[in-house]
Amino acid sequence: MMSMLGVWGGKLISLAGRISLVKSVLLSYPTYHSTNSMVPKHVLAEIDKICKGFIWNKCDGNAGLHSVSWDLLCKPRRWGGLGINSFSIKAGPLRAKHAWRYIQGKETLLHKVLFPSMGATWK
Template identity: 50%
Template sequence: MFSKANRKEVVEVKQILHKFCEWTGQKINYEKSMCLFGKHVKRRNKRRISNIMGFKQVKEFNYLGIKLALRRLRREDFQFIIDKSMRKLNQWGNKNLSIPGKITLVKSVLLALPSYHATHSLIPKRLLEELDRIYKNFIWNKKNGRKGLHYISWPDLCKPVEFGGRGLHSNISKTPALRARIAWRFINNKHSLLHLIMASKYGEKLERGYSNCCRSTAFKLLKEGLKMLKPIVR
């Protein structure tokens, strides 16, 4: 839930939650409820609002698997994607898999792991490059971990089957297309919370994709998605 950081609005939010609990019989779990304040909210105001709601203050938290923070996310925040990929590779490493089998596993399982986070967060480019390198080595390396001969380059593997590739895709080249889905939602649903907030804040800057107007993560995600849509949408 979103609100201005003033006492009047926070009291109204609390009343709404109280009525909802009365009507439905459900209860709020105060141990799992948190308040995340903007950078310009004063410390005394933060403490007062937190006491009214009964929620603890945090500087960052996970919501639907996405980390929300008031700082720029670093590579370490996405290390879990590499760790998850390595766990799966260690499970498969003991099996005697053929190259087509490895390509199928990379295509159907591994390449899907970073998709959700790459869509909604600014994952560092180096981490995406590292994931591509890990998947490439898994396909060509031998069972005992020794390096194998790379018969086909990674860009050629990422081409469609009808063009001589294997239908894989690079994490770096796929990310703008994933963010185009959010941009299309922004364009198509002008009554959504996303459109109302972003359009009122950035206006024409968002449509034109000005790069130096701000450093907002949401702006950059939408800008990249709009750039992907521009050649194919009128």
């Protein structure tokens, strides 16, 4: 992710352009990986930190200008935000999806790997 940020050059892109890049490119990779596997929370927090830094133009060690709060940017558009998916908020539902998949699917790879070590403790 950091190599992509260096190529794009945050100084040459407007705030709206940086937000579009974060939503369409930077957050698509972690979304795919976190829907298919359990990603540790500290990794997701680091991804959020990188996205915040890119949006606020902190890539080169600059202080950046915070015109709006990160929480406001992460709200849905209908509530006045910009609809950025923060992974610190999204981690809980994705983990619940994995737990549901474990409980419901006896033939899934997740169940076959975890059942010998965990047993029926999740039921």
